[in-house]
Amino acid sequence: MYILKRVVSTGGTIVHQCTSLTVKNLSVCYCLRSPKRHSPYSSVDCERYSSLVKSVMSSRVSSQTPETLLTEDEHIYGPVVKAQTPSSRPEMREPKTLHPFLHCEESVETEEPEPGPPARILLNRDQGRSFVPSVTRILQQTLSQEQIFYLERWKRKMIAELGEEGFKEYSQNLFRQGKLFHSALEDILMSGATWKNKNPSETPEYPPEVQGYMESISHVLEDVGAVRATESTVQHDTLNYLGIVDCVARYRGVLCVIDWKTSEKPKPFLSNTYDNPIQVAAYAGALNNDGNYKYQVENGLIVVAYKDGSPAHAHQLRSELMLEYWKTWLVRLEKFTEQRSSPASSVFVEKR
Structure with a gap:
């Protein structure tokens, strides 16, 4: 005989009911009498094991930081000589003076340019430009401690x-x-021919070192037209800096300052291009305030080409985003000016 108990609630009153069952199959009794199997966990210290699991599960495993990477690198490659470990990320600050991005006297171009070859103003340091710093130099000398750390870490590994x-x-x-x-890009852009309508038989032979890059950007060149300038110097007289613009042209109908980059690694996101957006905004701001150019540019484009010929990534910078990077550029420019007055300023080789 087997007795089942169940609890029934009736109107707030709990009633215990019993049900009698007759057990006809006695095979269960045999199972109950059979000896227990020996568990391999029976000898484990449960209390100690439980506390160990809790300690592991409660701890947070974070990714490596510059400090841990530095310790690892020192063990493998030796101590760091130049770089200092960044203690914390620097806070973003607003520029002290918000210089205008666009020149009020000029209007933003909406019509197609006048016929003629693209502008190509060569850099001449003898024409009062000897002491005018370039965009590249300013960005190099105002790298954050974290940027310097990772740059030198990569160099030491290489x-x-x-x-x-x-x-x-x-x-x-x-x-x-x-x-x-x-150079190959300049030949294409200066010719005035559009890549989209180019006859395959007319495609020039490129050096082996750049064939993959040219194949990589072929789909981007199909959307580039109305070239206004290529490899041309721009200068901001008020802020006292200059640079050499890779290209000014329309990309999908929008006039842009275009910067062509090469990379061995994929850069599918704008964040992968590091300071390149700041560089483009600086070039555009200088062009907009340079009397040699009778138009204004509000947009930018960064094209990353790959040597293996895989399709290039084209990162477009709309006017709102360009204004944000323009502010960042003004902050870097102020930092550079402050460093120039300090004898402990860093020294970098100027590329352009």
Whole structure:
């Protein structure tokens, strides 16, 4: 006989009911009498095991920080000489003076440009420009401690892998490929021909070092037209800086300052391009305030080409985003000015 108990609630009153069941199958009794299997966990200290699990589950495992990476690198490559470990991320600040991005006297171009070759104003340092810093130099000398840390960490790893001479040759090859790439682009843009309507038989033979890059940007060139300038100097007299614009043209109908970049790694997001958006905003701001250009540019474009020929990534910067990067540029420019008055300012090689 087996008795079942159940609880029934009736109007707030709890009533215990019993039900009698007759057990006809006695095989269960055999199971109850059979000896228990020995569990491998029976000898485990449950209390100690429980506290260990709780400690592991309650702790947060974070990604490596610059401090832990520095310790690891020092063990593998030796101590860091130049870089200082960033203690914290610097707070973003607003520029002290918000200089206008656009020149009020000029109007933003909406019509197609007048016929003629694109502008190409060469940089001449003898024409009162000897002491005018370039955009590249300003950005290099105002890198954050974190940027310097990761840049030097990459350099030290490359030297450990390639050696001093190997790394030097690697850097020279990158520089040469970049020059050949920009030269090939300039030939296309200066010709005035559109890539979309180009006859395949008319496609020039490019050096082997840049064939992959040219294939990579072919789909972007189909949307580029109405070229206004290529490899042309721009200067902001009020803020006292200059730069060389890769290209000013229409991309999908929108007039942009275009910056052509090469990369060995994919850069599918704008954040992967680091300071390049600031550079484009600086060029556009200088062009808008340069009397040699009778139009205004509000938009930007960063094109990242790949040596293996995979499709380039084109990151478009609309006018609202350009204004944000323009503010960031003004802050970097103020920092550069402050550093110039300090004897402890960093020294970098100027590229352009």
